[in-house]
Amino acid sequence: MHCHVTVLPNQPTTCSPAGQNRLAASWIYRRAVAVRSPAIMARTRVVRESSTSSPGQPADRRRPLHFAAFLLLADAALVALIIAFVPYTKIDWDAYMSQVDAFREGERDYTKIEGDTGPLVYPAGFLYVYSAIKFLTAGQVFPAQILFGVLYIVNLSLVLLLYVKSEVLPWWALGLLCLSKRVHSIFVLRLFNDCVAMTLLHAAMVLIVYHKWYLGLIIFSGAVSVKMNVLLFAPSLFLLMLKAMSIKGIFVALLGAAGVQVLLGLPFLLSHPVEYISRAFNLGRVFIHFWSVNFKFVPEKLFVSKELAVTLLVFHLTALMVFAHYKWFKHEGGLLRFVHSRFKDATSVQQLISCKPIRSNLSKEHIVTVMFVGNFIGIVCARSLHYQFYSWYFYSVPFLLWRTQFPTLVRIILFVGVELCWNVYPSTAYSSLLLLFLHIFILFGIWSSPAEYPYVDKKDKTNSNKMAKTM
Secondary structure, three states: OOOOOEOOOOOOOEOOHHHHHHHHHHHHHHHHHHHHHHHHHHHHHHHHHHHHHOOOOHHHHHHHHHHHHHHHHHHHHHHHHHHHHOOOOOOOHHHHHHHHHHHHOOOOOHHHOEEOOEEOOOOHHHHHHHHHHHHHHOOOHHHHHHHHHHHHHHHHHHHHHHHHHHOOOOHHHHHHHHOOHHHHHHHHHHOOHHHHHHHHHHHHHHHHHOOOHHHHHHHHHHHHHHOHHHHHHHHHHHHHHHHHOOHHHHHHHHHHHHHHHHHHHHHHHHHOHHHHHHHHOOOOOOOOHHHOOOOOOOOHHHHOOHHHHHHHHHHHHHHHHHHHHHHHOHHHOOHHHHHHHHHHOOOOHHHHHHOOOOOOOEOHHHHHHHHHHHHHHHHHOOOOOOHHHHHHOHHHHHHHHHOOOOOHHHHHHHHHHHHHHHOOOOOOHHHHHHHHHHHHHHHHHHHHOOOOOOEOOHHHHHHHHHHHHHO
């Protein structure tokens, strides 16, 4: 049946009942399309704009990579110029070579391995590394400088990879990593073992960021065997392992790390174990007041006292616990609640030992944040920082500054202030007091900033992948 509609000016439209129903349905459909069309068009426009200009898309991600490649090339040229034209400064190289000679001649008693700056105080990995360096350079300074120049670029590459993958800094701020006069000097004009230890540490962090925990722990242990300052990262690393691994996995990883120490120290452990352990892993060393960069304002009598050492240790442990409970485990309800949940959720001993936490896929940003902040807490509470110790945390300073909510100008001022304090030689009461203030101010800024979400949720990953395919 057809509907005949007669439309006259200013007259109502007439139609049979069936036709009226069809007309009403048609009108509703056209209204629905009219209402939905702007929303569809707006969504299409957002998708198009996000595919061309939003952060996190491939075009934007290439910019930090390109700038990082430029920085590596530019800094390699700068390192070459420094080696060619800036005089080498003799500090520990001759002592290192003397200690290596004693080791290569068969000495295994750590109390008898000495250099012109004193006895050997580093674990066995140091001797293996510098024995290899002496083999490659014949003990000559200039080829060793070239070798350390390559090491500098390798280390910078690892650090840049951590920064690019964590996506905390704007791309231009990566340039700050190349602006330290002191760090260039530590690597290519001083040839300190700190450089080797920190390069291995950053390599371990890269592996851990990619969730290669077992291999990362082995490299981390290798870094400790070169210099023990790497242990400042250990509390943070252990807490991350609690989040990401089963108890069985943690045990196996720690066993592998311990195995590295035993294997490297075996020649000394078999012949003179007490001498090796007491010298290589001496945690109670007292440094010379004159060389302190961070506590020069403290009277020497107080500086060497046990009271100061114990006080700083208490502050160190307290700060770690507070950050762990209120920042790093905030999204789990605190450290104690997280540990309790690991036991409460397990229905058997086998499940407790073998199962990972329900959420265990940690984000790269969270891993780098916890590692860098944990180490920085140790730096703030260290009784003495010598000039070469700047390499222990310089490469984390830009990251830490951008984990605060300070304005960009304040971040730059803090970065420059820290660098200037490390370039005052010899350090003064004023420079060391300013450095301590800057450290505490940065730590307060980190504490005051919101905690990052620690996990990469599979659901979020799936949604982002679907959206990427749609675009």
